[in-house]
Amino acid sequence: MAECMTMSLSATAKPSASCLICTSNFDEFSDMAALPCGHVFHSHCAGEWFKQSQTCPQCRRRLRNPKRTS
Ligand SMILES: [Zn+2]
C-alpha cells in the first residue's frame, strides 16, 4: 500500500494568485498594483480598469487612488 504524502501548501499571505482583470497569474516580474481593500492586480490592468471604473473589480469597493507597488 502506497503511503499518502500530504503536501503542505506554502501559506504565504498572498491576496490572490492571479489578476482578476486579465485572469493571468502573477509572476515575480509582474508590476502589481495593490488596492486599499487588499486586492492586487497588474498595474497596467488596474490602470486600464480605473479609467472606466472607480471600484475594485473583485469586491466593488470604491477607490480613489489605487496604490501602485512597482
Ligand atoms: Zn492583469
Ligand SMILES: [Zn+2]
Ligand atoms: Zn477589493
